Amino acid sequence: MIADSPLVLAATRQPVPHTPVWFMRQAGRSLPEYRELREGTAMLEACRTPDLVTEITLQPVRRHKVDAAIFFSDIVVPLAAVGVDVDIVPGTGPVVPAPFRTRADLDRLPDLTPDAIPDITESVSRLVAELGATPLIGFAGAPFTLASYLVEGGPSRTHEHTKALMHGDPQLWNDLCERLAQISGAFLRVQVEAGASAVQLFDSWVGALPRADYVTHVQRHSAAALAAVDGLGVPRIHFGVGTGELLDLMGEAGADVVGVDFRVSLTDAVARLGDAYAVQGNLDPALLGAPWEVVEAKVRSILDAGRAAPGHIFNLGHGVPPHADPDVLTRIVEVVHEHSAR
Numbered sequence: 001m002i003a004d005s006p007l008v009l010a011a012t013r014q015p016v017p018h019t020p021v022w023f024m025r026q027a028g029r030s031l032p033e034y035r036e037l038r039e040g041t042a043m044l045e046a047c048r049t050p051d052l053v054t055e056i057t058l059q060p061v062r063r064h065k066v067d068a069a070i071f072f073s074d075i076v077v078p079l080a081a082v083g084v085d086v087d088i089v090p091g092t093g094p095v096v097p098a099p100f101r102t103r104a105d106l107d108r109l110p111d112l113t114p115d116a117i118p119d120i121t122e123s124v125s126r127l128v129a130e131l132g133a134t135p136l137i138g139f140a141g142a143p144f145t146l147a148s149y150l151v152e153g154g155p156s157r158t159h160e161h162t163k164a165l166m167h168g169d170p171q172l173w174n175d176l177c178e179r180l181a182q183i184s185g186a187f188l189r190v191q192v193e194a195g196a197s198a199v200q201l202f203d204s205w206v207g208a209l210p211r212a213d214y215v216t217h218v219q220r221h222s223a224a225a226l227a228a229v230d231g232l233g234v235p236r237i238h239f240g241v242g243t244g245e246l247l248d249l250m251g252e253a254g255a256d257v258v259g260v261d262f263r264v265s266l267t268d269a270v271a272r273l274g275d276a277y278a279v280q281g282n283l284d285p286a287l288l289g290a291p292w293e294v295v296e297a298k299v300r301s302i303l304d305a306g307r308a309a310p311g312h313i314f315n316l317g318h319g320v321p322p323h324a325d326p327d328v329l330t331r332i333v334e335v336v337h338e339h340s341a342r
Ligand SMILES: Cc1c2[nH]c(c1CCC(=O)O)Cc1[nH]c(c(CCC(=O)O)c1C)Cc1[nH]c(c(CCC(=O)O)c1C)Cc1[nH]c(c(C)c1CCC(=O)O)C2
Pocket: 023, 024, 025, 026, 027, 028, 029, 038, 043, 070, 071, 072, 073, 074, 075, 076, 088, 089, 090, 091, 092, 093, 094, 139, 202, 204, 319
């Protein structure tokens, strides 16, 4: 049943009845029902509460009729689960009060084992039962992006401490990323073993690196995280922001689908990737606030460009902004389904 879903068909480069669509950050602050449910509960606590996780994950599926659910969690949940002191500060993002800079800090990153996250298994199992024919996408943060939060101590525009560590002590950087790949991969595997039908590895900030650094310092660690779900038969999506120069390398890391942000046209992305990968993307989230005619024309042109790819999953080029009008998202789903119907 799930194997015949448009999402899995597109991800595995098979013919689809229509182009599948979902939105990064579809579960979240743009939905009034989300804001209501989250009131009084901290983000990381919400992520560990199966009643909240299942309801919040289902909200956008009911409302928008998207072709996939994305598990409600966060990339720092597995870090907190192994004991890292990390908080998600509203309006800022993940904050790590004691940044990771030395070899001794590796001791703060033990292996993630399934018994540390029984609630994740429970939430995924409940969701899979509720979702029926709609696939659930599990996810994790990639080693570089996780390392950036740990090394910087919080969000960063320049990633200066991260890059200084990568180049200044490549062995420590390697060992840190090996630890993170284990944690990230284990988090993916737990979700898939509980029934998730696809996974997405978010390397949100790796677009800050040139190709040579990606190859030398990052690619094998992302590959290790993705390899944790080898043999489980689920397609893998690999996404980052500003990664136009890295698309082929991110595919090579072990993806079936390469996520494309809005800075590269889907036509150029397909030319760079060839026939080996499906693509996902790439409406600029900022356009959600443009007049509807503009949005609709852009959606259609992205669908047309996507026909050149061996598989296309419609999405935004990054997450749904908190102030987006949810009705625009619902209308986009309708246009995608109508305009792409075969
Ligand atoms: C970099 C990153 C993070 N978290 C994530 C990434 C990769 C995706 C990306 O590139 O955006 C991944 C993530 N975080 C969240 C999801 C849920 C599933 C979904 O996409 O709907 C997913 C897939 C929930 C969340 N994660 C967060 C929220 C908002 C917190 C809230 O509602 O209180 C949600 C819904 C918090 C968070 N967590 C993080 C940030 C930057 C923020 C935003 C901080 C803010 O602006 O308040 C780290």
